[in-house]
Amino acid sequence: MYLTIHGLVLRVTAYKDQDALLTVLTPDHGKLTVKARGLRRKNSPLVAPCQLLAYGEFTLFEYRGMYTINEAHALELFTPLRKDLQKLSLGTYFAQAAELLSQEDLPNPELLSLVLNCLYALSKLNVSEYLVKSVFELRGACLAGYAPDLDGCHMCGAPYPNRFDISQGCLVCTECQNRTSEGIRLPISSGILDAMQYICNCDSKRLFSFTAGADTLEKLSSVTESYLSTKLERGFSALDFYKSLMIPSDYLS
Numbered sequence: 001m002y003l004t005i006h007g008l009v010l011r012v013t014a015y016k017d018q019d020a021l022l023t024v025l026t027p028d029h030g031k032l033t034v035k036a037r038g039l040r041r042k043n044s045p046l047v048a049p050c051q052l053l054a055y056g057e058f059t060l061f062e063y064r065g066m067y068t069i070n071e072a073h074a075l076e077l078f079t080p081l082r083k084d085l086q087k088l089s090l091g092t093y094f095a096q097a098a099e100l101l102s103q104e105d106l107p108n109p110e111l112l113s114l115v116l117n118c119l120y121a122l123s124k125l126n127v128s129e130y131l132v133k134s135v136f137e138l139r140g141a142c143l144a145g146y147a148p149d150l151d152g153c154h155m156c157g158a159p160y161p162n163r164f165d166i167s168q169g170c171l172v173c174t175e176c177q178n179r180t181s182e183g184i185r186l187p188i189s190s191g192i193l194d195a196m197q198y199i200c201n202c203d204s205k206r207l208f209s210f211t212a213g214a215d216t217l218e219k220l221s222s223v224t225e226s227y228l229s230t231k232l233e234r235g236f237s238a239l240d241f242y243k244s245l246m247i248p249s250d251y252l253s
């Protein structure tokens with residue numbers, strides 16, 4: 001049986017002598033594992049559409065629950081991103097996290113759309129990497145069922161809490177913070193809280209339409225990263241590599 005899908009390549013793993021297994025994020029089938037025959041052979045026509053972070057159209061042949069690529073062509077390769085090691089490593093982190101945020105056979109077109117929009121923003125829009133990273137991490141968490149409660153202190157209801165509890169995904173004010181000491185609570189400014197509320201609630205077409213100071217975006221990115229890695233209970237090699245490429249802001253001042 002043949003099946004034509006659109007999808008984004010999240011991972012490429014060597015398989016047998018010259019083949020590879022791809023993990024592809026699709027709108028209608030969640031993530032799929034597909035076999036790319038002869039991908040590691042010289043001059044394989046599958047090389048471009050089957051590379052990491054390529055978005056393309058794939059015609060698959062299904063036999064006994066295993067999918068093999070019959071034909072593939074790339075629709076978007078995000079070429080500018082591939083020429084910038086820092087952006088490429090950030091995009092690879094998005095792919096690694098999206099693999100955990102998605103499930104097989106569970107359609108999640110919004111997650112695919114989020115990853116594609118973030119890759120597009122990194123490669124073509126002139127927006128801060130911290131902003132794109134924060135949008136991916138927080139919106140991705142929401143789409144996977146981990147939407148935080150950002151509506152006032154979760155203990156007393158005070159309107160402008162200044163701590164975010166990353167394990168519970170909720171806000172805590174100073175007074176309640178002093179009364180209890182459980183959990184990891186990161187300090188957040190009103191600017192960070194505004195940005196978090198925006199990312200969780202905005203229309204998906206306006207994800208990158210907010211602004212904040214460079215310092216706020218850097219701290220926001222640190223909060224959303226801690227939140228996502230706590231929810232997923234793991235770290236990411238591509239994120240570690242990305243951070244190793246960053247110049248600490250102390251060096252620039």
Ligand SMILES: [Zn+2]
Binds near residue numbers: 176
């Ligand atoms: Zn409180």
